[in-house]
Amino acid sequence: MPRADFITGLVLILFSFYVIIESWRMPRLEHLKIHPLSVPGIVPAFIGGVLLIFGLILTLRSIKRKGYRIKITAKELRQLLNHPGNQRLLLTAILSIGYAGFLIGNLSYGLATGLFIFLFITLFEWKQETMLKQRTKRLIMAIIIAVISSVAITLVFERLFLVTLP
């Protein structure tokens, strides 16, 4: 954790500087004759200042705990990528962002949703079985779940609760 804190601390310091500078650059609206203490930048600058203090504390504390020793070897990076949990995480992120960010809007909602659910289930469950028969069974199950879910979600939201779908 000290290494993560060290990096977070540095990011926070840079980010708070950015916030303070941006707040300083905000107009003072003198032409509107407003009170100088009600200018738009005052509160963001205050928050930026507080975050700067927290960033400094986090960085100094992590330096004390030797968090500045950041050295990532190729082996460590490989281990990180080969970790099954991280692989699952990456696959989930790619599938979810692909669906919400790109499939929705380019395909009809029902089709995009069905495709996403089918791909999600198949990609995650494919490796759990080695026999072709079992895999085919899972594939059929994925198709059934995908079809039922996308139809049910569309009907429940659009017809029953009158919600507009993407």
Place this chain on the structure above:
Amino acid sequence: MNMAGLIDNLSRFLGAIGGFLTPMALFHMAWATLLGIVIGALPGLTATMGIALITTLTYKLPPDLAILVLICVYVGAIYGGSRTAILINIPGTPANAATTLDGFPLAMQGLAGRAMGVATSGSVLGSFIGMFFLATIAPLLGNYALKFQSFEFFWLSIFGIVISGHLTALEDPIKGWISGFLGLLVAMVGQEGIHAYERFTYGTTELLGGFSLIPAMVGAFGFAEVLSVMRHPPAKMAEAPRDSVFPRVRDVLQYWRTIIRSGLIGTLIGIIPGVGEDIGAWVSYAAARRKSKEREKFGKGSIEGLMAAETGNNAVVPGAIIPALTLAIPGSAPAAVLLAAMFIHGLRPGPLIMVESPQFVYQVVAMVFFATLAIFFYGVVLSKLLLKVLAIPKTRLMPIVFVLCAVGSYAITNRTFDIWVMIGFGILGYILREMKYPMAPLVLGIILGDLMDKNLRRGLVLTDGDLTPFFTRPICFVLWVITFSSILLSIPPIRHALKETFSIIQTRLRRIRK
């Protein structure tokens, strides 16, 4: 409160009860509580996420039915999480983490049914205790809050962030505070409320109104949770209890003191801004252990410990609604979504609630009442269905949850931009959580940002830059003293120095007594 006032309030409550005795309201109550319990029982689906997702379904419902649905989901989810905690040692929601300590050992001893009964009675009684205080404190606080001015509201928002940050990250409060101030900063994006200047928008029209709360919450609690659940290996399967799940009167009578204490603690924790059900359960559990005559049983299957945890977490629910209704400051993360939903439905929680719509406060009390009755009903009849739900593999459940996250974010304003907001907050939320930054202060910050911004600037203008009223007005004084004490006490050298001073004083006092 005088007798006439009491009778007046009681009649409002009974009127609200009567108002919900319609087939439509009962139907919504039934499905929403059941869904809440299922959401709570499924590890990875939390109460906050559940309410955020179900809010989408309520857009076209009348406001009272919409809030009824959300409160039923809220109460149901906090209760539902106990089932998983008892059966598979995994808290269904973070609120049930303390439940695992004694619930699972009881299940291992073949007493899973009895443990579920204890959880049911604890949750029901905790809810009722919290509900009693919701009905009595909320009107008083609402009337009292009418006296609040900009100075008080500024300190309330800072107090909320600092206390919530401290209590949700006890091991490292600075992370809680960072999370809270990041939330405040998020709230700065968009047109500010005094001069309508566009802050941090960089010409993006979608950001003019700032980040919408629902997509942000769905991201931070929904998408982040999907990522987290998929990263971890699957949980083990639950087995059906062999004994009766019906709550026993003897357990309630034997531990009535623990129930009342936990109910009070839970309600109080609920009232504190942004400090939720999980802390309520832990504090109730710790207090029960300290006062118990059978302390040695705690952690090995203590009925008292389980009762304390489950009473404590459910009492937080009505407690957390108290500040949400009367100050528009949520007492917990799920209450934050509830508050956002109230605004979406045109309701105006805040200090004027007792002036503008006192009836609504009692409607909320009635909603908690019905939700509590429903969890009791499901607690007794539901056990096999929940096991079937728990058996659904996460590889099949999570894609559907994510589909709901996308719909939930989109449906509020029909903008694809909000789906990207959800994705952004989901990734940010996941990274922050992995680094042990709590999410509740972040959400509280997003809600309180506007309140803090307007009131600090208004206060400064009113006093022409003089800071004295911010520190000398009685309520301000109490709030800043608590806020700064919380910060100072979390600095190790100061804490150690204080501990030493106290121990020296104690030793001297003992000597004097001798």
